[in-house]
Amino acid sequence: xxxxxxxxxxxxxxxxxxxxxxxxxxxxxxxxxxxxxxxxxxxxxxxxxxxxxxxxxxxxxxxxxxxxxxxxxxxxxxxxxxxxxxxxxxxxxxxxxxxxxxxxxxxxxxxxxxxxxxxxxxxxxxxxxxxxxxxxxxxxxxxxxxxxxxxxxxxxxxxxxxxxxxxxxxxxxxxxxxxxxxxxxx
Ligand SMILES: NC(=O)c1ccc[n+]([C@@H]2O[C@H](COP(=O)([O-])OP(=O)(O)OC[C@H]3O[C@@H](n4cnc5c(N)ncnc54)[C@H](OP(=O)(O)O)[C@@H]3O)[C@@H](O)[C@H]2O)c1
Numbered sequence: 001x002x003x004x005x006x007x008x009x010x011x012x013x014x015x016x017x018x019x020x021x022x023x024x025x026x027x028x029x030x031x032x033x034x035x036x037x038x039x040x041x042x043x044x045x046x047x048x049x050x051x052x053x054x055x056x057x058x059x060x061x062x063x064x065x066x067x068x069x070x071x072x073x074x075x076x077x078x079x080x081x082x083x084x085x086x087x088x089x090x091x092x093x094x095x096x097x098x099x100x101x102x103x104x105x106x107x108x109x110x111x112x113x114x115x116x117x118x119x120x121x122x123x124x125x126x127x128x129x130x131x132x133x134x135x136x137x138x139x140x141x142x143x144x145x146x147x148x149x150x151x152x153x154x155x156x157x158x159x160x161x162x163x164x165x166x167x168x169x170x171x172x173x174x175x176x177x178x179x180x181x182x183x184x185x186x
Contacts, residue, residue, distance in 0.1 A: 001030075001131075001133045002029075002030030002031045002033075002034055002179055003034045003142045003146075003151075003153060004131060004132075004133050004135065004138045004139060004142060005031050005034075005109060005129075005131035005133065006031050006032075006034035006035040006038055006109075007034070007038065007138050007141060007142055008129060008131040008132065008138065009031070009035060009085055009087075009107050009109050009129050009131070010035065010038050010039070010042075012107045012127055012129045013083045013085070013105060013107045013127075014105070016038075016039055016042040016044050016083060017042065017043075017044070018042065018043035018044070019043065019044070019045060020042075020044045020045065020082040020083060021044070021045050021047070021080055021081045021082050021083075021101075022039045022044040022045065022046050022047070022081065022082065022083045022084075022085070023046075023047045023048075023049065023074070023077075023081045023083070023084045023085070023099060024036055024039070024046065024047070024048050024049065024063075024085045024087065025049045025069075025074070025084065025085065025086045025087060025088045025090065025091070025096070026049070026050075026085075026086070026087030026088030026089075026090070026109075027048035027049055027050045027054075027058050027063065027066075027087075028048075028050035028051065028054035028057065028058055028176075028177050028178070029087060029088070029176065029177075029178075030176070030178065030179040030180075031087045031109055032048070032050070032085075032087045032088075033057075033058070033061060033153075033154040033177075033178045033179070034151065034153070035085050035087065036048050036058060036061045036062065036063050037061050037062065037150075037151040037152070038145075038151060039083075039085075040061070040062040040063070041145070041150050041151060044083075045064050046062070046063045046064050046065075047063070047064065047065040047066075047067060047074075047077070047081070048061075048063035048065070048066050048067070049066075049067050049069050049074045049088070050066065050067075050068070050069070051068060051069070051070055052068045052070065052071070053177070054177045055068065057154065057177050057178070061154070069090070074099075075091055075095040075096065075098050075099060076098075077099060078098075078099070079098060079099060079100060079101050079102075079104070080099070080101055081099045081100055081101060081104050082100075082101060082103070082104050082105075083104065083105055083106070083107070084096055084099050084100060084104065084105075084106040084107070085106075085107050085109065086106060086107070086108045086109065086126075087109045089108065089110070093106075093108075093122055093123050093126060094123070096123075096126075097123045097125065097126075100125060104125065105125050105126070105127070106123070106125055106126040106127070107126070107127050107129055108122065108126055108127070108128045108129065109129050109131070110128050110129065110130050111130060153178075153179060154177070154178030154179060155178060155179050155180075155181050156176050156177050156178040156179060156180055157170065157176070157180050157181070158180075158181045158182075158183055159180065159181070159182050159183065160182075160183055161182055161183065161184050161185070164182050167180050167182050
């Protein structure tokens with residue numbers, strides 16, 4: 001789900017081209033770890049926003065710059081980005097707009113983040129994406145990218161199905177680095 005969401009967010013942004021400046025807010029999560037890698041696979045210059053604890057993980061995925069949002073106000077980096085992916089919805093849209101250059105655009109990945117965004121008007125240059133995770137064609141694209149080694153899913157923890165409640169608690173703590181897998185025996 002996270003990978004397909006990231007793939008569709010990439011498409012929603014239009015063509016991501018070599019050398020373009022891309023920022024991912026929420027880079028350390030399930031969707032963010034895929035987005036950083038997919039943008040790097042397109043040879044974009046990627047700035048990733050996460051906590052210090054996740055810095056090494058995200059740098060290891062190829063991010064060119066990692067910003068710890070607890071120490072630095074990333075919305076003050078200037079209007080230098082072609083594309084901003086907002087997966088965390090941690091800052092108001094008007095703050096994220098400051099990051100966009102004249103023709104820049106923002107893709108807000110929404111679902112649980114919609115709760116935080118409720119009532120907030122998106123700027124003209126922002127697009128809200130709620131992904132269709134049921135598309136088998138996108139799963140196939142993702143599978144090929146993984147099989148060829150161009151991207152690697154980041155799995156933080158694997159839970160047996162009997163511990164699915166704990167898996168969700170961990171997920172909803174908002175602190176995972178990468179993805180959580182629940183293993184099901186058939
Ligand atoms: N079908 C769909 O449309 C679909 C599918 C999957 C996900 N989603 C949505 O996409 C969003 C992200 O999902 P996810 O699975 O990637 O979530 P996640 O794995 O829970 O990751 C959230 C990440 O946000 C980061 N974060 C928390 N507070 C932050 C802050 N103040 N500033 C910046 N980053 C912060 C955390 O990293 P740090 O610890 O480094 O802060 C965490 O790793 C959710 O709204 C989810 O519902 C939608």
